Amino acid sequence: MLRLRLQWPRLFFLTFLGFHSCRFNGVPAEERLHWRSFLVKLGADNLKHAKNEELFVASHKSVYIVYTVLGDICLYVVGKDEYDELALAEAIFVITGSIKDICKKPPTERTFLDKYGKICLTLDEIVWKGILENTDKERIKRLVRLKPPTEF
């Protein structure tokens, strides 16, 4: 679901959605390296001068990739089936929004790593076993604080 890699010049943050065949972790291990190099290349080609949160799209066969830059972080979301470009764009909005909320501003590597634990929890609420779960920011915040999704 989520990968953190050190990658020049930015951190590499990757989420898989909708890979039902391997429900736990997106893609099987042997494919992951391929995915990584593919995505890294994609990023190197396109993200050099990208603006923050400018969405990029790519596809391969029926797998869609939406990626963006947020501060020092490269954010990739890969999906298939019902998670097409548009759904992924939505997912990436949620993720960037939450990360910005946590880090207060577009994160540097430093702040991102400082808040890494919380970011993991947040992502855990957004993506649950490869299926997009919560998209409402308030709700995500509540769940991360172990509060019920709807407050009374």
Added chain:
Amino acid sequence: MADSSGTTLMDLITADPGPASSASGSTANATPSSATASAAASQSPSVPMTTTSSSSLGKTILGEKKSKRATLMQIQNETISAAKAALQPMKTNIMPQKQKKKPVSYSQLARSIHELAATSDQKSSQKQLVHHVFPKLAVYNSVDPSLAPSLLMLNQQCEDRTVLRYVYYYLARILSDNGAQGLSTGGGIPTPNWDALADIDAVGGVTRADVVPRIIEQLSAEASNVDTEFHARRLQALKALTYAPSSNSDILARLYEIVFGILDKVADTPQKRKKGVFGTKGGDKESIIRSNLQYGALSALRRLPLDPGNPVFLHRAVQGVSFADPIAVRHALEIISELAMKDPYAVAMALGKVVVPGGALQDVLHLHDVLARVALARLCHTVSRARALDERPDIKSQFNSLLYQLLLDPSERVCFEAVLCILGKYDSTERTEERAAGWYRLTREMLKLPENDSKSSKDKSQKTRRPQPLIKLVMRRLESSFRSFSRPVLHAAARVVQEMGKSRAAAFSVGLTDIDEGVSINEFADVFDHCFTSFVPLLLMIGARKASSMSGSTGSKETIASLLASLMEVVRTTVACECVYVRAMVIKALIWMQLPYESFDELESIITSELSDPAWPAALLNDILLTLHARFKATPDMAVTLLEIARIFATKVPGKIDADVLQLLWKTCLVGAGPNGKHTALEAVTIVLDLPPPQPGSPSGVTPVDRVSASDPKSALALQKLVQAAVWFLGENANYAASEYAWESATPPGTALMMLDADKMVAAASSRNPTLAGALTRLQRCAFSGSWEVRIVAAQALTTMAIRSGEPYRLQIYEFLNALAQGGVQSQLSEMHLSNGEDQGASGTGLGVLISPMIKVLDEMYRAQDELIKDIRNHDNTNKEWTDDELKKLYETNEKLLDIVSLFCYVPRAKYLPLGPISAKLIDVYRTKHNITASTGLSDPAVIATGISDLVYESKPAPAESDGLDDDLVNAWAANLGDDGLMGKSAPAMSRVNEFLAGMGTDAPDVDEENIVSRPSVGYDDMWAKTLLESSELEEDARSSGSSSPDSIGSVETSISSHFGGMNYPSLFSSKPTSYGTSQTSERSGGNRYGSSSSIYEGASSPIREEPPSYASSVMQRHDSFENPMAAPESSSFESEDESRRNTSGNPQFGSALYDFTAGGDDELSLTSGEEVEIEYEVDGWFYVKKKRPGRDGKLAGLVPVLYVKPR
């Protein structure tokens, strides 16, 4: 830079878990070297270390030694020791909590968890956990199971919410399967395989298997806790539980029990859903808690495997549609739509109440959750197209109307999904009819909002109250999407247009005669095409038409064609988008929307200008080529257009496209183009040959289509390969394209021997068959003035054609080859073409050595023909009957020549007469006398050809494989297809669309890597091998599957091995030994796919089904036939008789095992020496044998190496 990023990460990890203030300030004491090392660790493929579950400690350390940094080793060692240390919590507890300021390793993190868990009631330790320990732990790839006891303890004792949240998070990670493989959700710094570590620890380590039951125990207790204050934790516990391995049926049963238990409590209570509750706070506490629990339960249910037969499952899911929590509704809908795929009838019945106007499903339309509406679209699509519900048009129309209403959805995601559903694109298993019906629906039907849709507050609804044609809605929507600036939106819109194109193509090919796009959309003909009665309940439309004297304002002149035209205009402008992927999608859309009779100039120019852009990655271009391929399959009429486009690819970006993808396209187009198109198709291919050689350093910029832009050596080389491919292709297929075969030649044999002079011959030839003559001219030119590779291939191609063609072509080529060998004519011909400056060699062409065996064959043939005619004359003159001996001699000559000829290219043995047509009668006489079936000659020498050609053309094994290829090809063509029987079959292209589309959907992400990461350089041999795979599928059986699917361009090695490994021998060979071509039956369509996987294998299987000669004999023979090609057939003809006898009698062959053999694969069979076996058949050096009793491995039948068995 890398260092700095690494440092920050290590800071975080290594920061001391001491005072909170040090968290951000302690960067100084992190060692940069270790930081980079860990960065390297996270980047380097450390998978072998972490994935193999059987890896021992020694192995692990070995893996580390390979990495250059010693520090990395240190870190890893610490990790390992942490795992060990964690096994003895007592010891770690002794250690003082704040020892000193030192980088924190995993082991220390683990230790502090144990310690802090013990003192979790103190505020300070909670703080430490939350701020230091847990976040840092998250950086590691996985968490070791030995932490579980402490986590569970924390879970029970700690009150702090944040700590608890982390605890659930880590428990879930331990539960999740991936922990066992050392790979988990975490990414980050790789961790060793904890279970393996625990296993080797003699003291008794903690493995996942130990802790998982305990975790599940505790979590399920929590999940069943009914305390209202506890319910947030209950949800988290439930969530963590869903990560438990679903392979374990006990755990699964338990989970179902818990989930349904919760639902039993909360789902059945009457829903007093107030409008406006969604997403907002409000309502009483009790109902909120209930809805929270509903949410948790349904979310968990969504993660559990479907249980289609279970009525409770469906019942709960349907209840979920009315829940208050939007996400719960989404999950419910997703579950239902998945269930609907399996059992639409049950789902439709269960949904009976909620689908009616005013029901819960209608509310979903306004639900603020995009994915819920997407799921609704899918559900509606599935139900409204279900055959099972044909009896209930009312239900279908209800769902259909819901689906149409989704077209008005404010979210593009939902709207596009609805469009795709209407178009019939839903999953990979779509059929052409469905597609065609989809196009019909889209262009013909109306959206009519239900009467009581009063609560719709969107202002748009006022406008759309009147029935609207779907097509207009869709067009409007798409056009506005194309004006968007967001790349994903553009990409998605282009994709939708592409799908529209697919459906339209399907509609045209199915022959929807009433698709008259010129018709005004407001004047739909009443004629309801009867072939669609089963598909579309057009109730809506009928209702709609009553009211549709229609908005005169929107211009009743609009036609579908005009709408499409304006849309396509917008699409074309999108090519300007800077994102390559968007552009690729747009081009694909354009290709699909292209109709055969439309001018494609625009498309061509777009593609041409696009290809000049160096930004295109190779994978994407090949993707587009495959789109061309698919497009062709949908509409065979477009062959020429598509070939034109493919040619642009070949000339513009030769370095980027895969030669075999291109060849595949050529081939399909050639076969599919039909009798009239064949010539044009072949022409289109050969244009590649007419290209001038790449001019290095040609000025970039706008180059015309026909100019090759191969400025760098790499693409020049690639172009060279393409030319080679084209030449080869020409040689193999010219006869097919020209419908000219020696064995079907109408020319009387006598003319062959009238020695016309060359000029007249050429003139005669070209007048009779311009296709073949043109191909010949091209090949001749190539044989003179290509690079040496091209020349070699050209010479081979010419020989192939000489052998296959009748006179006068054979003679023409013969003369030419002779000239070529001597280099005499070069001066005449070389002016025709630019010389590429290469040294032509002493003989002028440098081909003398190579050509001489070819000429020798032709010599032999002509000499034998001469003799035959002399003999015939003698017999005629003396009025003598042919004696048996004479006949035998003749027959033997015939067989001998056949064998030699077969070394060069495939010819159908049964029909091919190397001695000329006059010999047919005599040979027939001999055959009938001696009861020799024509079809079973010696095993096809294509088998042997590998060896021969290896020797002849030392550097290039390619031609051998090509033999195997046209084996298939020509057989099919010559023997039973006539010339175009293939296309004469009932719409084979349609079935191909299906297959393609089916193949299209299966694209797991695994296939991409070949293209993306490091495209394996496609060797020459590979190329043939691949065409081999593909061509046979394409041409042989119209029903072939997946040939065009992107997967099939995967590496040959794998496909061969997988085909070979997984093939179903018995089914392939149990088919009767009919003569090859005549059985175009379905059983073969399955078998052939495998049969073509290797040329050798194929050769063995084709003419003789049951018992090809043993391995040894063929080896021997191939040496013979090389050293003395004339002498070899002595033995072989004998053998062939033998073979034929065996075949006809059908006796099983027995043998005994010579040695012990241990099976190396699933399909192999272990042998004990001396064992008696029955040999079924031989395959590529293997016998498929049966035993009377199961052997060591308990199997009765399987493959064994030939040499291990001694046949009797």
